[in-house]
Amino acid sequence: MELRHLRYFVAVAEERNFTRAAKRLHIAQPPLSRQIQQLEETLDVQLFERNARPLKLTETGKFFYEHAVQLLAKTSELESMTRRVGNIERSMSVGFVASTLYGLLPKIIRRFRDENPTVELSLHEMSTMDQIRALKDGIIDVGFGRIRMEDANIRRVVLREEKMIVAFPLGHPLALAKPIAALRDLIDETLIVYPKTPRPSYADQVLAAFQDRGLKPRKIYEVREIQIALGLVAAGEGISIVPSSVYGLKRDDVSYRELDDPTLVSPIIMSMRAMDESRDIKEMLALVYRLYEDEQIPHVPSADKAP
Template structure:
């Protein structure tokens, strides 16, 4: 006995007509009659009085109808609850580097949550390098990072090349460049605070690699624990600091920011996922990235992604 047989039987009882039941079920009348006859044969009882107009159930048919309705109702409830439980338990774990909280990541995550209320989002702070291992071990499902790290097991989707800025004290002698911009070759004699003081590669490594790529050797690179410490030292009049453009919104006192003009001076913002991951939430996340970029007037070109975000 199949659930569809019960649905056929219940519909005939409620419509009191094979013809009307067939129309409601969108099937032809002869197949419906055969299914009802097959059900009677399987049960070994008559469910309907023969020749009655409108169709009437036998006593046994009426008893069976009441229980059939309960079975269908319970099945529908169980199906609904199972879907709800499945949705509630749908958790996406997203790794992120802390500096992206000053960029557009909060807007992207908020939009994703708004568009997908049945998906629970769990944010976990991981450095870009640590995100690679976390993805391999299944600790996270995707990661937003800044470094150019390659791994055969990981697919890296470049979302944006964020420009870098130089943070200086408002009375620093380089303030004349605030409106015209500056090249890194002009600051190699400065004391430059880099961060963070964590396992490499990290953002400090990225900055050093940019200098190296340009053939430059800064005379005094000072590594500190994290960005707030670096900017705090600059705010107190000690040295300068290179930061992502979005981090200038931190709003620490006494600081001004100079655009860095070198083409190589950017921080890549990328989304990392497992190489064979075809999960549907990936395209949903990229849709949110696209929408936020459009709202902010940022050009988007997802390098390394072949999916559809239209």
């Protein structure tokens, strides 16, 4: 018994007429009748009541029809899924810290998908430290984070150094007094930092900026993520030091000011397994640099282009 026998049988059973079934199958009626006869001989059963008009299934035929339809449906699904697997030649998992979503990362992902339609791309929000572990465990293939972390098994590429800015509650006196802020002016404010865990994290970069300058905020409020930090800023609970890409997050209850020290930056780092020289990794890295240049965004030059 072959799949074509099942298709022929189902067509005759549904059309209840050999002539209409033959037309549906785009074959002549005599060959169709022979195929059904062969099927009955193979199974050693009678599937149709030949003398009935219109054609009727026997009880055995009704049983066989129900299972034939299911089998043909599964066969069609198998064909479809096999084609899909054949078209998706590659897959790549990307880890990212939440703050990178306010920068160029969404455009990088969209452009990569457009240019590589056969790559199945999945995204995973996770801290930089979690990204390192996920890379080693094979859970992700590339990560976009902010923490400088040395590990012999991980290759890290600093893409750009993003300026830090201050988020003030709308109408805050310091924001109204100066267009550019200084860290020393912020020590009497409640400093809201994120993420609370795991550490080290972006919070440690902010705290180190104060410590390196011999400054200590009066009060530090640790929260889980950037959105909570900005929500608390809007509520007047304190101020927060955030990456400049947060400018893209439009809020009418928070005002931003630049800092007077150009060395106050947070890196955006692309991490991958040290030995991973795959085509997709190379294409994504090249795409990042291409978009930086197209958008005229200051960045650390590619090692391949650096003098």
